[in-house]
Amino acid sequence: MPDYSPAGLMNTGPDHRPPAPPANIWLCSLVGTLIGLLLFGFLVKLNTNYGWALFLGTPFAMALSSTLVLNYRQLFRFKSSLWCAFWTQANVGIVLLAFAWEGVVCLLMAVPLTGGLAVFGAGLGHAISDARISRGVSLTLIVLLPLILGSAPREQNWHLREVATSIEIDAPPEVVWQSVIAFGELPPPERWLFHIGIAHPLRARLDGTGVGAVRYCEFSTGPFIEPITVWEPPRRLAFDVTQQPPTMHEWSPYKKVHAEHLMEGMQSKRGQFLLTGLPGGRTRLTGTTWYELRMGPQLYWGMWSDPIIGEIHQRVLEQVQRESEAAAGAPGYDDSDDRNGRIDEDAQGGADSGPHSGVRPGDVP
Numbered sequence: 001m002p003d004y005s006p007a008g009l010m011n012t013g014p015d016h017r018p019p020a021p022p023a024n025i026w027l028c029s030l031v032g033t034l035i036g037l038l039l040f041g042f043l044v045k046l047n048t049n050y051g052w053a054l055f056l057g058t059p060f061a062m063a064l065s066s067t068l069v070l071n072y073r074q075l076f077r078f079k080s081s082l083w084c085a086f087w088t089q090a091n092v093g094i095v096l097l098a099f100a101w102e103g104v105v106c107l108l109m110a111v112p113l114t115g116g117l118a119v120f121g122a123g124l125g126h127a128i129s130d131a132r133i134s135r136g137v138s139l140t141l142i143v144l145l146p147l148i149l150g151s152a153p154r155e156q157n158w159h160l161r162e163v164a165t166s167i168e169i170d171a172p173p174e175v176v177w178q179s180v181i182a183f184g185e186l187p188p189p190e191r192w193l194f195h196i197g198i199a200h201p202l203r204a205r206l207d208g209t210g211v212g213a214v215r216y217c218e219f220s221t222g223p224f225i226e227p228i229t230v231w232e233p234p235r236r237l238a239f240d241v242t243q244q245p246p247t248m249h250e251w252s253p254y255k256k257v258h259a260e261h262l263m264e265g266m267q268s269k270r271g272q273f274l275l276t277g278l279p280g281g282r283t284r285l286t287g288t289t290w291y292e293l294r295m296g297p298q299l300y301w302g303m304w305s306d307p308i309i310g311e312i313h314q315r316v317l318e319q320v321q322r323e324s325e326a327a328a329g330a331p332g333y334d335d336s337d338d339r340n341g342r343i344d345e346d347a348q349g350g351a352d353s354g355p356h357s358g359v360r361p362g363d364v365p
Helices: 022-046 052-070 078-098 104-130 135-150 173-181 298-327 336-352
Strands: 160-169 201-207 214-219 222-232 236-240 266-278 282-293
Touching (some): 022 078, 022 135, 052 078, 052 104, 052 135, 078 104, 104 298, 173 236, 173 266, 173 282, 173 298, 201 298, 282 298
Antiparallel strands (some): 160 282, 201 214, 222 236, 236 266
């Protein structure tokens, strides 16, 4: 009896079946390519549905359908089915890039997920062909799977995720608070994540003081607009997020990529900075973001989004640490110019000078 288990299908022993001609493999892959593009158009372009139907069902259906067509009249080696599934995925990726519907980085991020489903779809299609199941069953699967996936409802109730990051600063909370509410220009990013296009913070300013003031956190892709909801100097600053920029600059031959998930995939809802005084005039600063990840499966995409937000937190917290320790005259810092310039700005500039946009030392006890 044939072994249709994954181990059996991937058996590296002698396979006496003939390999499929390369032209057959590529032509049959066009069936899966067409299915993939139709589902992409319906799920993403019409319904902005980045759920399981797109990332799980679609690559599986693409590989299964193309493999069934490849082995419809004659059963070829399993490696031929794998090559057919590979070209199905590659063709779709090329089309999405060519029409500026996706960028290189996002496609590569999806490969571990979609590639695994493609292998599974190719294995099942090969097993069905090897079992000599009625050709009518194969045709039914090719037709019904896209219809079922295309009718998948869009998720409406996204779970609110929380990411918190902390750092300890050699400065008292009163000093740290000043750099929490607004901070100056950040140095160029060093982490690889930001060099592939992920949006990163550049600077922050505050318009007004207290609850109702608006904090503008400028990122490499645009500003986050953050109305202040809690103002408790020097302990806690909390804010809502009413506007956010795209999550990244995509790698693409085109200046702009029309990928809806760059605006819809991750939705920041609110944030908070918590300052905890420590012995020796030190501070533990914790930044927290609450956001919706509007992509599925969340178990997979959360492994990307949570660390990305953590890296963004770290970049901001390290800037606050640099400014605060310099202002406090912490050992190891040559901070005289920065500290004196900041004091002069606050003393002379009034409500509109300096990076704090109107926050004077007297506003914070």
